[in-house]
Amino acid sequence: MQKLIECVPNFSEGRRISVINKIADSARKVKGVRVLDVEWDKSHNRSLMTLVGEPGKVARAVFEAIKTATNLIDMTKHKGEHPRIGATDVVPFIPVSGVTMKECVLLSNGLAKRVSKELKIPVYMYEASAKKKSRQNLADVRKGEYEGLKEEMGTNPERKPDYGPSKMHPTAGAMVIGARKYLIAYNVNLDTKNIRIAKNIATKIRERGGGLPKVKALGFNVQGFAQISMNLVDFEITNFDEAYRAIEKEAKKYKVNIKSSEIYGMIPLEALVRQIRTTFKAVDFDADRVLEKRIYE
């Protein structure tokens, strides 16, 4: 089986398309890596790219992208709604198939060393790569953003980076690198205009409310209808079918049906396969039964 990982670097540039293209092109130059997606948002002034391929190649490609972003983005002039601490803001490595989380943690440390050494950028490790519990959560690492962190980094030992100088790069700022599980963005639309119901169900089913483990959920109004929008941060613990059934059960209490659901972005084959095992009690089913997988592997 081919080893595959995903990497979704976020850059603090969402307005100058030519800069975004140059960053993506740097990654594309590494053979064997695919840039599956490039997205940007003007008001966030931020872009993200989805790279996929063999672990070592993806790490090389993302380093090239970081180098270009370092040359072309100036944090002293950056404004945008989204929290950020650097030109390349956050770089997560995500196992897809044949790769363990541990391998992704090693890879993230390798990249952090290279970035700090060759580009002189301070790096913080987060999620599975965090070296302190207080740095697991991205929001904690990014506290105060670029401007606040710049003040604190040299003086507050709590904010000392894991790699590189305790001093912001003059234009590129700082960076967060790490490894995390694949995140499935999953929305369930209810057949009601009563947004309250979506909010109540979201509160009930999410982990924070004592609901499903590894599920984040919020209730929204989407085109007049009630939507429960979820992040499934570990589909091996709670998969999309389990979230769907939990919502279906709660909605019944309000005599409301599910109108539709949407898997947002991409999903690993393994999540589909797990769902077959659960929904259809197909205990022996695995990804090798999928014809296309057998052909390409």
Add this chain to the structure above:
Amino acid sequence: MQKLIECVPNFSEGRRISVINKIADSARKVKGVRVLDVEWDKSHNRSLMTLVGEPGKVARAVFEAIKTATNLIDMTKHKGEHPRIGATDVVPFIPVSGVTMKECVLLSNGLAKRVSKELKIPVYMYEASAKKKSRQNLADVRKGEYEGLKEEMGTNPERKPDYGPSKMHPTAGAMVIGARKYLIAYNVNLDTKNIRIAKNIATKIRERGGGLPKVKALGFNVQGFAQISMNLVDFEITNFDEAYRAIEKEAKKYKVNIKSSEIYGMIPLEALVRQIRTTFKAVDFDADRVLEKRIYE
């Protein structure tokens, strides 16, 4: 998108493993074709191989396999429980992705011409490739088997082959070639030892009994438990999830639960994707959302 088809030739040899291996090796010699599976059954004295790859390459590979089978299998000496008319008994081409049924019909005709011309074997076209309605069904084409067909072929105009001589090949007999949809073999196991219930449900849900279109079903006793064993001959019309739910509904009438289900053999990604659309009302979901597919295509 890469064009992919499957081909599952059946050979009248299920005892001499060396012969089976030689046939499979002939197919393997064609670059770009994968032999995903080789199965054989001693009492049936029959084997089948699953080849996958680009249409033209698969056709070349299966021709090589047929040539070897023609040289090594003697139908005048063949005995086995399974109906058969030739050394290579039946060769179905099956669209997997990026290929239409029409292309598979053309391919099957090309192979039939080559087999009849180069190997002097009479060939009947069946399923989507049938040239007469009476030959669509494999059982009708194979009526009388090798022995009966040998008597009739030269004298009964109804049995005149579609390609090649109206006379059995001295050792390899005759052959059936065609194109058909992907067949999903799907079993649902009930939590009861009452086999009668499985038989009743099978009768109710299958097409023949006015149930689900394109579903064949039988009730069996499997290790003491009741099993409904199905062939889903067109998953674009009735997919495995729809069969599961129909059985679940019928079983409820007997106050019986589903214990487990099994997808037998391989399944195309498209069947999984359709099931997601139906089960989770995920109308916009398609195969391109599956990460692995995007990487390999």
